[in-house]
Amino acid sequence: MWTLSTSSLDRLADPETAVTMRPVSTYHHGHLREALVAAAVELGREKGPDGIVIREVARRTGVSHNAAYRHFADRDELLREVATYGMDQLSATMLKRVRRVRVTDPVERARRRLREVGKAYVEYALAEPGLFAVAFYPVTLPDLSGPYQLLTDALDECLEAGFMSAEKRPGAELPCWAGVHGFSLLYGSGPMRDVPRRQRDADLAQLLDRIEDSLRA
Amino acid sequence: MWTLSTSSLDRLADPETAVTMRPVSTYHHGHLREALVAAAVELGREKGPDGIVIREVARRTGVSHNAAYRHFADRDELLREVATYGMDQLSATMLKRVRRVRVTDPVERARRRLREVGKAYVEYALAEPGLFAVAFYPVTLPDLSGPYQLLTDALDECLEAGFMSAEKRPGAELPCWAGVHGFSLLYGSGPMRDVPRRQRDADLAQLLDRIEDSLRA
DNA sequence: GGTCGATGTGGACATTGTCAACATCGAGTC
DNA sequence: GACTCGATGTTGACAATGTCCACATCGACC
Incomplete structure (x- = not known):
């Protein structure tokens, strides 16, 4: 019963329940x-927030409609679960890219790390537009501290390395975030969504250039 | 019958039909x-895209459900109409603010105009989060040339005034747009929506400062 | 005065979120 | 080892919605 691509469950199943696994009676x-969350995530991935439909989630899980109500108060609570999943993946994507930076020169490393933070944000938003939309769905709003902290760290490093002028540091998170967030939406699901990849990459590079320019000491 | 706040219809009723106005049989x-569009606009204003519900629109217009299908192929077409209305209002807001600038010094005037373009964009998005969301609803996507042209003009002026370096001009629209668009969503319906007005204004000012910094020659 | 196409109406259907009543099962208790 | 009881699933129902079809009504044109 209930076949699942375990991969999509990696971050969901907590160790305890994983041990208790049993083949299950009907x-x-x-x-x-x-x-249910796994099915909802899949639906969110395919069709965005509006695609997460309780009855379809139940159907895909091979269970009656209404079964979900034993685990979630209502649809919004399920949405919130998917949003958290997406936000976690966003954090993971950002962390992975930041860690890949292998540069010793402090200034160059700080710049590269900040750039990778931005690239990763956009990369995830464009790779998973549905889940990204769920994560920022008005009714949803999961914990954002993961991605935000990575941005903060990158900016701190820019300051320490002397790449960024000190008077620009306070509140610097916002302009950076707004830039990549806006880019993500314009190119992910907005009016620029059909721009070919080459052009899009060039546009992103330019955005990151301008962000660097704006912070430079 | 069908009482309407005529004000909200100003931009909708074309002169021809306006002349033909008659008190109407039932x-x-x-x-x-x-x-119908006026009612849909009002719903969009109150509750965003998901709030635009054909049957409720009909109810508010005092007409049977289904009546709308004589004028719109489906809900999406009605949505598109509302989106166009919102985009027109956005253009108007931007135009109004740009025109208010009364500065003679060319450099200062170019800077101020670009700033007002950004301020107006955010101002409208925050004043009408519902309509703004409809205008950028994935399925919707009305004509964007109005706002885009105003941004282009402002940037051209920055170049001519010598405020912006020439090699940064090509493609400069995007970083600017992404910044204000992202800001609008983060503060309008996103995680920053509860930030108090004072703080928000300061954050916007800083964003616009950074955008200027990024373009400066 | 009569006809006909455009515009509204009423009814129907499938889909959805949600509630209430009932069914089933496994973990403790005697 | 049988019993009970709370957690977990199921069935059925209801109202709301988008959309389709058949029918009603009306005004413009002959």
């Missing part, structure tokens, strides 16, 4: 909550 | 299309 599912 | 409405 009635009590055993891991319904996780299975 | 059946054939006479200006149903305009009345």
